[in-house]
Amino acid sequence: MIKVSIIIATYNSGSTIRTALESVRKQTFLDWECLVVDGASKDDTIAIVKEYCENDGRFRFVSERDHGIYDAFNKGWRLAEGEWIHYLGSDDSLTVDGLEKVAAELDEKYAVVTGDVFLKRANGTLREQEHHGMFGCHQGVLMQRKVFEEMQGFDEQYRIIADYELLVRVKNAGYVAKNVRVVIAVFSIGGESQKLSSQWEKMWERYRINKKHGVKKFPFLSSMIDFLTLSITSVIRGN
Known part of the structure; x- marks a missing residue:
């Protein structure tokens, strides 16, 4: 088991x-x-x-x-x-x-x-x-x-x-x-990771992680898009 x-x-x-x-x-x-x-x-x-x-x-x-x-x-x-x-x-x-x-x-x-x-x-x-x-x-x-x-x-x-x-x-x-x-x-x-005040730090961490591990071709742009998407979605949905 x-x-x-x-x-x-x-x-x-x-x-x-x-x-x-x-x-x-x-x-x-x-x-x-x-x-x-x-x-x-x-x-x-x-x-x-x-x-x-x-x-x-x-x-x-x-x-x-x-x-x-x-x-x-x-x-x-x-x-x-x-x-x-x-x-x-x-x-x-x-x-x-x-x-x-x-x-x-x-x-x-x-x-x-x-x-x-x-x-x-x-x-x-x-x-x-x-x-x-x-x-x-x-x-x-x-x-x-x-x-x-x-x-x-x-x-x-x-x-x-x-x-x-x-x-x-x-x-x-x-x-x-x-x-x-x-x-x-x-x-x-x-x-903590869901607070809008933490999203810049989250974006920066994602950028560092993506760059370090080769996740995406344009890690900063991808991280910025993720940040903006989450921020806008949070406002629209009232999160």
Whole structure:
């Protein structure tokens, strides 16, 4: 039986973490572990997580100061015991049967298996994420743990889109990915990488990544187009 490690990075996430953990607990897929990597929260995050750990041994947590979300993500996959890794935001949730459906497609020959994600606006309405295959948001991505080891995880110099940079390296290394048209998670819009104030930094990171890895012929132009498209779309849709 394949085991999936669900990793959640938290910091002062008391207002949202229970919903995320409940969505994990209610999975129809049973062979999972959930590892919460906390950045020394000062609210009730740790108390809530401990409650789940005491009631279900599949929940584990560690709490210590970190250097940002990708530092926490790297700690997570190193501590994980599952063959496959999935990252969930502390204000996101899994669909009840999404992992079960995707797990049926997990295979040693694939480094990455991706599903679909619904985006949740601040007003509670949902829309399906535009389909980007291997390069969708991390809530829709499962990757083999051994691939994290071989690629040495996330490059923490990228503060906003190190997950994108890792997937670029994985693709360039010749690994095979598979997409399953199943909704895995609901992603709450409004995280650090979604703020309009962060989009210039995101664009700059994408430019550096694309240039470094030879993703596109005109990386700056492509990054600028991505930035403008996202900014205009966010305004039109009220994100």
